[in-house]
Amino acid sequence: MYKIISNSLITDNVYKLEVEAPLIAHSIKPGEFIIIMVDSMSERIPMAVYDINGDNIIIVYSVSGASTYELKNAKSIHSLLGPLGNESKFTFDTELYQDKKVLLLVSGTGIAQVNRISKRLNELEIENDIYSVDKSIFNEISVVNTNNLSDLISKYDAVLTVGSFEFMEKVVEISNILNKEVRVSLSPLMLDGVGLCGSCRVLIDGEIKFACIDGPEFDGTKVDFETAKKRMELFKTEEGRRYLREVEGNTFTGGATNE
Amino acid sequence: MNDDLKRTPMSMLDKEERIHNFNEVELGYTKEEAIKEANRCLQCKIPMCMKGCPVGHKIPEWIKAIKEDRLEDAYKIISEVSSLPAICGRVCPQEQQCEKMCVRGLKGEAIAIGALERYVADNVERSLEYLKKEPNGKKIAIVGSGPSGITCATDLAREGFDVTIYEALHRPGGVLAWGIPEFRLPNKIVDKEINLVEKLGIKIIYDTIVGKTISLESIIKDYDAVYIANGANKPKFMDIPGNEANGVYSANELLIRVNLMDGMLDESRTPIKVPKICYVIGGGNVAMDAARTIRRFGSETHIMYRRTHEELPALGDETIQAEEEGIIFDYLTTPIKILKDENNKVIGMECIKYELGEKGEDGRMSIKEIPNSNYNVNCDQVIYAISSEALNIATRDSDILHLKNGLIFANENETSIENVYAGGDTVTGPMTVIKAMEAGRKTAKKIIENLK
Ligand SMILES: Cc1cc2nc3c(=O)[nH]c(=O)nc-3n(C[C@H](O)[C@H](O)[C@H](O)COP(=O)(O)OP(=O)(O)OC[C@H]3O[C@@H](n4cnc5c(N)ncnc54)[C@H](O)[C@@H]3O)c2cc1C
Ligand SMILES: Cc1cc2nc3c(=O)[nH]c(=O)nc-3n(C[C@H](O)[C@H](O)[C@H](O)COP(=O)(O)OP(=O)(O)OC[C@H]3O[C@@H](n4cnc5c(N)ncnc54)[C@H](O)[C@@H]3O)c2cc1C
Ligand code: SF4
Ligand code: FES
Numbered sequence: 005m006y007k008i009i010s011n012s013l014i015t016d017n018v019y020k021l022e023v024e025a026p027l028i029a030h031s032i033k034p035g036e037f038i039i040i041m042v043d044s045m046s047e048r049i050p051m052a053v054y055d056i057n058g059d060n061i062i063i064v065y066s067v068s069g070a071s072t073y074e075l076k077n078a079k080s081i082h083s084l085l086g087p088l089g090n091e092s093k094f095t096f097d098t099e100l101y102q103d104k105k106v107l108l109l110v111s112g113t114g115i116a117q118v119n120r121i122s123k124r125l126n127e128l129e130i131e132n133d134i135y136s137v138d139k140s141i142f143n144e145i146s147v148v149n150t151n152n153l154s155d156l157i158s159k160y161d162a163v164l165t166v167g168s169f170e171f172m173e174k175v176v177e178i179s180n181i182l183n184k185e186v187r188v189s190l191s192p193l194m195l196d197g198v199g200l201c202g203s204c205r206v207l208i209d210g211e212i213k214f215a216c217i218d219g220p221e222f223d224g225t226k227v228d229f230e231t232a233k234k235r236m237e238l239f240k241t242e243e244g245r246r247y248l249r250e251v252e253g254n255t256f257t258g259g260a261t262n263e
Numbered sequence: 264m265n266d267d268l269k270r271t272p273m274s275m276l277d278k279e280e281r282i283h284n285f286n287e288v289e290l291g292y293t294k295e296e297a298i299k300e301a302n303r304c305l306q307c308k309i310p311m312c313m314k315g316c317p318v319g320h321k322i323p324e325w326i327k328a329i330k331e332d333r334l335e336d337a338y339k340i341i342s343e344v345s346s347l348p349a350i351c352g353r354v355c356p357q358e359q360q361c362e363k364m365c366v367r368g369l370k371g372e373a374i375a376i377g378a379l380e381r382y383v384a385d386n387v388e389r390s391l392e393y394l395k396k397e398p399n400g401k402k403i404a405i406v407g408s409g410p411s412g413i414t415c416a417t418d419l420a421r422e423g424f425d426v427t428i429y430e431a432l433h434r435p436g437g438v439l440a441w442g443i444p445e446f447r448l449p450n451k452i453v454d455k456e457i458n459l460v461e462k463l464g465i466k467i468i469y470d471t472i473v474g475k476t477i478s479l480e481s482i483i484k485d486y487d488a489v490y491i492a493n494g495a496n497k498p499k500f501m502d503i504p505g506n507e508a509n510g511v512y513s514a515n516e517l518l519i520r521v522n523l524m525d526g527m528l529d530e531s532r533t534p535i536k537v538p539k540i541c542y543v544i545g546g547g548n549v550a551m552d553a554a555r556t557i558r559r560f561g562s563e564t565h566i567m568y569r570r571t572h573e574e575l576p577a578l579g580d581e582t583i584q585a586e587e588e589g590i591i592f593d594y595l596t597t598p599i600k601i602l603k604d605e606n607n608k609v610i611g612m613e614c615i616k617y618e619l620g621e622k623g624e625d626g627r628m629s630i631k632e633i634p635n636s637n638y639n640v641n642c643d644q645v646i647y648a649i650s651s652e653a654l655n656i657a658t659r660d661s662d663i664l665h666l667k668n669g670l671i672f673a674n675e676n677e678t679s680i681e682n683v684y685a686g687g688d689t690v691t692g693p694m695t696v697i698k699a700m701e702a703g704r705k706t707a708k709k710i711i712e713n714l715k
Contacts, residue, residue: 027476036475041433045525047532071532083433085470195533196523198431198472199497199654200441201516207507212500217654231507234607238509238536 409437505601
């Protein structure tokens, strides 16, 4: 059982959760993630760690279906597993980026994945900026119009993008044209998060990789987005959305922070 | 003495009824049945059955105790070698071990040793605490709460060691908890066994991935010895086109959804996709477990296997029960392509037929493809149960252990680092519960000797 310190709304449908988890707080590196279970009958929800506060970890999430709705109402957390996945290449292979300018380009709650990467890059004195394509969750984050992505990317040496598969695919396409290094942090369907099931598999350069143990960050030019997008439909059930509409009434935004 | 050539049958759930629920299929012996079966044992002077047992169960001794209705004694004899009898009695491949060697099997059927072991475990008030020695002040860390880790922990705790098990998942038991289904091994049986060993003072720390949440180096530093027993469970996918289609799963995924996450219960929030027609590819226990699981959700279920009935690696009883439950076996066939529609959904498979060839060096029949035998089957789900490999998150980030194709390299469970041991599936590759237990037990013995 993990203690919830706070769990509150920050902007339409987006919540910030602070949980006491000392082992994870002291071991998780930028780019790694965790899996949460609210109670013993809950689903396992994969989440980035937005920030660390002493012994606590901070999650930023949008309510998009039954499980995130449950999280919103949680009184305590049953299970917290992590760190999962690997550290971001940008903070791991630091000498590669010493004199480079890095762009962290996100949509929706993708901000949660890049915040700690950006902080670490600042510590390493590697120049970096965060941009979001939609009305940002946090006021201090710059917003870029999707029509101006090309101009923005051209000002940087390397890009890390996090968001919906559709959005990341577009960023990769533009970065390719501009001949910039582009990396993506993927969020496919996941179950255990420790390599037991293969539900998180993605095709990287035609080869099966498990995002939870080989990723979540990959070379953007190698990702097969076509199949990745289609696999997301698998459990993104109408049921989840219907459920939310029922409990929330018509005010429900559908967790559309990505769109 | 009972000289019936046939063993005493065990009651089972009705086959029509059981495919609608996850209740345990084999119901276990009653006292009368157990004594009747125990009376078939010849109490051999040189018991062949013991030669077939990897952990050296004193089989005729405890069978004699059952015969005389001295269950407490039977349990004590069993406990000398096994701390998980309710589990072994249910899932050990006895037919390939003790029962295979039993002399009564030469003419007629072998003694139902597994069923008798289970009878003892299920019917006696159990406790292991009477075996516990005074604390000796030494600390041991174990990575993984599967059968290997639990066995090692139990043997060490009995000896007075202070034992901590680190477990990645939120439940103990490894494959026993997330893999082997309720209808063969109910979770409450696993939990009961674990409770018993916890009473010896063993601490299990969940949600903790060694190599991630805490480093292997730190536990090597903090403990007098470390036993790595983290299994080998990364599922393989066939190297054919279409694996990315929606509706293709590993058997592990289905089993985790249903067992670890309680997907068969209404109150569980983990979704299960129930297909109309499902093909499970493979022929081992994992294939049977996956097929029998999805069958219980009402799907038409096939098992597609490259060889024939005779070569199925699964336990005989499981195969029989799968057949009884209406699972259709498609032998000498393999998929070469998964067919999908424009929405990436599975709609079928292209398959080819094989024929049996010569017997290979490994004793198994070779197979060869029949040219132009391609044909299509319709289905909306494909589940791979074609083995798994080691992953070793615990050792992946530290370059201190020699890895052999993902497996940890250990010589008689000793790794290249002093006081660091490894065993079970993570050293051997996917094997059996009893082999994993044996490795745990041998390691405990070594640790006890080496730390004296
Ligand atoms: C590595 C990783 C990091 C993530 N970090 C964040 C984060 O920081 N903030 C945040 O808001 N969300 C994050 N997500 C997405 C989040 O896990 C999903 O939004 C959530 O699982 C949706 O569950 P639901 O039941 O509320 O929604 P529903 O849409 O009803 O979900 C139904 C099913 O789809 C699955 N699912 C739906 N969307 C996703 C998705 N995007 N990724 C994975 N599984 C999904 C769920 O497991 C569930 O089985 C992350 C996902 C991954 C894989
Ligand atoms: C579906 C299925 C059915 C089977 N049926 C049978 C059967 O009928 N009879 C039989 O004899 N055998 C059967 N087997 C095989 C048997 O279950 C295994 O051989 C046995 O469980 C291996 O035991 P183990 O302790 O080595 O590993 P596991 O049981 O795999 O346990 C390893 C444990 O370590 C944990 N872990 C992994 N990495 C870490 C880490 N870094 N930090 C902390 N913890 C970690 C895992 O979560 C897991 O709990 C079956 C296997 C499967 C998958
Ligand atoms: S070999 Fe068979 S008959 Fe002989 S002691 Fe063992 S179980 Fe009894
Ligand atoms: S989530 Fe199961 S293997 Fe990645």
